[in-house]
Amino acid sequence: MSFDRLGLSPELLRAVASQGYTEPTPVQSQAIPLVLQGRDVLAGAQTGTGKTAAFVLPLIQRLHASRPSGPRVIRALILTPTRELALQVEESVRTYGSQNSIRSTTIYGGVGFDPQVRALRAGPEIVVATPGRLLDHLGQRTIDLSRVEILVLDEADRMLDMGFIRDIRKVLAVLPARRQNLLFSATFSNEIRRLADGLLDNPAAVQVTPRNTPTELVTHVVHMVDRERKRELLSHLVTSGRIDQALVFTRTKHGANRLAQQLDKDGITATAIHGNKSQPQRVRALADFKAGRFAILVATEVAARGLDIEALPHVVNFELPMVPEDYVHRIGRTGRAGVDGDAVSLVCVDELKL
Template sequence: MSFSTFGLSDEIIRAVTERGYTNPTPIQLQAIPAVLVGCDLMAGAQTGTGKTAGFTLPILHRLSDKSVKGPSSGRPPIRALILVPTRELAAQVEESVREYGKYLKLSSMIMIGGVNINPQITRLKSRVDILVATPGRLLDHVQQKTLDLSQVEILVLDEADRMLDMGFIRDIKKILALLPKQRQNLLFSATFSDEIQSLAGGLLNKPVKIEVARRNATADNVTHIVHPVDRERKRDLLAHLITQHQWSQVLVFTRTKHGANKLAEHLVASGIPSLAIHGNKSQSARTRALAEFKTGSLQVLVATDIAARGIDISELPHVVNFELPNVPEDYVHRIGRTGRAGAEGDAVSLVCVDERKLLTDIERLIKRELSSKVIAGFEPDPRIRAEPIVNGSGGGQRPIRSGLPGLSGHGQRRGQPGSKAPAARIPMAGPVGGRAPALHRSGGRGR
């Protein structure tokens, strides 16, 4: 089946073809027809499935339908609002809109925090058909009365589970109150938790429900390996692995912003070009680091879970869990950034005694035991006991006791910086993948 089968306009098919796509992904096969006929949609879809094109293409088609007349006077209204949790995801989705709508007479805009608001205010004075925004900055505009959402026809909540995890539920409800009651609603989420079900219940009208990937699934073409190591030797082991195996493009996950900075500094000192991205970095620094990493000019990118949501690379060969995530679902989302679109990938986890319970939780979630291999010269010291991992940013927050005897390694001491890794989405590979706008790139707090 080809994209032309959907009845999309010639201009959209032309743009899709130029991107090199011919066959829709499973999410696109189900979502595009539902959106085209005006149904509300509740879709379970992860990164790598082509879901962005799944809603972008039919929205572009519907808004470009010349038989639908807009207002006869005044400035053209914002007709579609796409809400996303993070800045990088907003940039990626808006890129999709521009790429797939390049031959249409429609205009789009990105509205995110971390940048000067004044150019956005100026941009809003001209035509904006499709607005891609993070909740915080959108409400900033609402407060300054620079934004009118009273004629929105289509609302998309992308990565709804992530928005709830990041505490945006109140912002979302404020935004919903500003929209017309008669509209089409599209909700995309990696999971259908009770919170998502509750949100959908109050938002969607007789929605079409689709789910294209089994929850908490990992790609079959990803090799998982655990390297037990003492907590104080993790940095040296990582540098050793990168150098020894000549890894050229490595995405490394840490739990904390502080940890990401320290690790990147250590790798640079070891002669390995590295940069860290996280919420404390400026938007320009994050964008630059992502761009260098995607082109291959940067060897190692060290990221926190939220910041890394901007990374979609078709053949990313190596993902390293420098520290295991506190939330086991995040393991699936982290390693889902490799092994895409049929490519093979390696998921490497450096696990210390402090993280033994976290490892057990991950194995229980994905229903498989991960292979373990001790690297010569980095054998764990059996005398080292487990220490609590601080579940938060320090300052009196309760630790979670993760260690069991038998593994040693890197954990957070009480009082050291730490952060709770929010629940994340489950990436899956699909025919529409890689660097193109059909996938999404995100990361960082949306405000």
């Protein structure tokens, strides 16, 4: 199937073609027609499946087709768990909406409040936001969501994992009752089901991958190793050429910093990214990693959420996550867009119970 059979406008088809895409991914071919019909959608799709375009493309078309006269108002709200993901989603909105004169902005914490207020006053039609900072703007009455027509919860499972459920419910309380709702999630817990049941009206279900399972493009490798020798083994895997570039997961911010410093002493270019880093520091570290200036990017669970790294060959679990769903999210950074990847786990005896 080609994009021109999904019901997209010529402007959007040109925007898609300009990015080099010729055929929609499964989630795109299933979700785009449903969103264009105005249906509520419950979509199970992991990172790397093309899910962002699956809601951004039809969202732009629906807004453009029914643009009201008068001042611009916020007509679509996209909630994401992290600022990195918010920036990436809004970049997609800008890319695909360039020929439709759709205005958008991002709202997230860790940066100044006033520039966001000015951006909101400029009249965006689409706002991509993290829940906490969005509530700050609602509390200060610097944002008006009374005209929202479409709500998207992107990576809803991670938002719940990060404790945003109360914030999400507060946001829902100020939105118009009549609206289209789209919920995208890589995994489906009972809490996600309860949220979906209360949010979605007769939703169409889109399931691209089996629930709570990793992608088939990823090869899983486990190395049993004593905890105190994990860093030594990781260094060996890199210096021997078995791992050339990798996103490495640790459980704590301190652990991420320490591992990056130790690898650097081993002669391996490494940097860390976590919640204590400022937004400019995180953006710079990611850009340097993508450019190949670092072989290793060490990250915590939350910091890595939403990171978009094209053709990442390896993900390393320096420490196993506490819950299986987090394993799915971690390895979702590799094996993307039809490209094979490796998930390497360094496991010590006391982690076997995980």
